[in-house]
Amino acid sequence: MGRIRVVKSRDEFEGEIYESLALVEGNDLRAAPSGTELPEIGHARPRIDGTQRVTGRATFTHDIALPGMLHAVILRSPYARARVRAVDAKKALALPGVHDVIHRFNAPKAAFRGEETIFREEVRFVGDEVAAVAADTAGLAHAAIALIAVDYEVLPHVVDLEEAMAENAPKLEADGNVIEAGKLSRGDVRKAFKHADAVIEATYRTSTQLHNSLETHGAVAQWDGEVLTVWESTQHVFGVREGLRAALRLPLTKIRVICDYMGGGFGSKGGVGKYSIVAALLAMRTGRPVRCVLTRREENLAAGNRSATLQTVKLAGADGRITAVEHVSWSNSGQGKWVANPTGPTNTLYDFPNLNTRSYRVVTNAGSLSAFRAPGYVEGTFAIESAIDELADKMGVDPLALRRTHAGKPTDPRTGKPYTLNRILDCYTIGAREIGWSRRKAGGTRGSTPHRRRGLGMASQIWGGGGGPPAYATVHFNADGTVVLRAGTQDIGTGTRTVLAQICADELGIDVGHVSVRIGDTEGPYGPISAGSLTLASVGPAVRLAAKDAREQFLAAAAGVLETPRSELRIERGHVVSRGARTPIADISKKLENNTVIGKGSRFPNPEDTSIKTFGAHFADVEVDVRTGEIFVLKIVAVHDIGRIVNPLTAASQVEGGVVQALGFALSEERIVDRGLGRVMNANLEWYKIPTVADVPEIVVRFVDRPDRKANNLGAKGLGEPPIIPTAAAVANAVANATGARVRHAPMTRARVLEALALAEAGS
């Protein structure tokens, strides 16, 4: 190891580039070349925590039950916008078994996302937090919140995106409801439109999608007078710790956050929630552990969503190429202070020479957005990739061929920097072969019944996924030869424990089953949020370096124990091997007794002046019943270029799951809000339609599987987001191919398909 030094790094998170600092020591390792056979990496391994998951022994936050634990329930605003003038909790407090009630007039200040309290004076959506009760049981707490009298002054509200953009809408922010969030221009768009052979202009809409993680957001807090321990269903234990620090103004040494198993995280569990602060405040006030877990209904009111969008796209074509692009997007961000950028894919996916894009955040009194698996990119890809097909149709060219002329270039069109690797053209080739693109006919083909039409469509995908520092890992050899890997990450269901064990085992030269992985605890080394497809690419390289450091130290110790020169020793399949002898690791550990080898590793910065991206393409084969408007997805071929595949089994699961969630977005999922009342009308799993097993088509998963050796020491990139991005557009393009009808609103419900069919008929 050498001296610690500070290096600048550029990392991408949710479509934005950030500069950061990396503290590094020694030198990084180089990624193995393509085609290298590695002992663990690249092999399908069942999850190392599988037994815990299938026996019910895996402990989720919901399952934490502590002696003396109280249950907290939050009173939420029934109004979309109102001023809280007074809160009377006397009746609630008088109920036997109720221990505490907090609200804006008695709760300590607790900063949350730029506001100084978790209970606002002006509640701004149905579901906004007004008060919280701690009681012996959840049932009692629910009964108690019904007894709290709140004096509301009801104010005018607006929940709908397009209504909030109108002149006469209630003004929710000083500068109006529409706030510019991003723009990009290059080339001369006006001139290109003037000289175009073909121009299309279309408006696309996407509805609000609700995360509906099966484990609702929740936390259990325990205060022992010294340390606040919080179990939370989260994608970032360190983020929750930071949020609690800001809210409670405790030093970090007094806050510990734990997330062992967690029941689904698709972006909305990125940091501390008001429920976590409620649990912590009530635990500190009552001296009892407090559990605050949202109900399904609360989950769908106040735990975030993928915002609805309105998008206009205008494209020009000439000489078989796309010559100009205009893409403007408005997102319903609710009360969110941030917005995902739907024009991200338009800005980066192709080498469009003349481009003009703008993105706006629109403030409303609907529940706030939060990141939802490829935020912005799912919505934006639906629009731009639909529009490209519309232009291809007008130009009379094959839509895949049109994309080929603009994709797969060596440099990132937004930054001008070279890609570390871009194999999107391979994705096209593999996908076209698997779906049988050559049999695609303009106008589609006959379906399996007289009323069905069949068609093929495709769409491209771009996303970050390069990860970056800081991320740390340690590897301990115990006295009995067992190995413990600690990393600051958490397994949100993607198989993080397993792939990190594979990386560690690979570098150490031991079996994957011999690595115990301890993650999801702020008492361990720091690790980043599990979001933005960055976990593997951020934490994996640190694990590899920690394992290498541990191996080097262990071999140095073994040299002393065996009285053999270090240079003659290596580790192979759990043994220290020298010329003539094979000694089990455990034998050497036993001799070392409790002299402990501790290896550590940190993530090195990303290479300078490059652009690290993931690419992919989805192909859809669909039938449409032209009488009912029902879309039957027969097959999705999903091809992704994400660098080296560490575990083909869990990687395929990620892609299948992404496609299924994407089909929900494409076909059935839509939050319905009553405009007059501002209430979510389908805040449950009966009326909000997430896909069931019956909705799943044949899904063919293919990977380019070429290591991105410039990106990091594994050559691996992220896969969380890529598979949800292009599916909806591929389906929309297949529907248009099948029927001639262009459905420009996701989800493509039967009503919207029938409307598009009627429009197509009227137009022909």
Place this chain on the structure above:
Amino acid sequence: MERMPLFRGPDAIDVALDVNGRKVSVRVGPLRSLLDTLRDSLGLTGTKKVCNEGDCGACTVLVDGRPVYSCITLAVACEGRAVETIEGISSNGTLHPVQQAFIEHDAYQCGFCTPGQVMSIVALLRANASPSADDVKRAVTGNLCRCGAYTNIVKAGVAAAKEAKA
């Protein structure tokens, strides 16, 4: 011999259940769900609460061998009946073939719906030793999986049946 009264309640009463082959007695109110009884009174937290209104199947357990949504099953209605949960289907440390198949086929992601999915397929295999993929789909059609692990869940169900017969 003490005689059981004909009518009990309306307040909380002691209910005798057979849970995973063990006789237990729990004091429950008339509206207490089997799910809350299992999780909160008996500490069997393998069974999950997701919607608490019979929409999602995460709380699926077997009552007298048939899969039920335990969130909308009253505990008092299970008096004297055999309740099986995810904690009870492996024996002496040997996983049930369905559990083993779930691991081998990566038939989960976050794992929150897994206990319910497994119990639905266990019930299917008892009724039909050679289910087709469509039979497995029908068996888990009331079990939502937000991570979208359905393809592997169906594969695991079919493979488990073959393994159980072998």
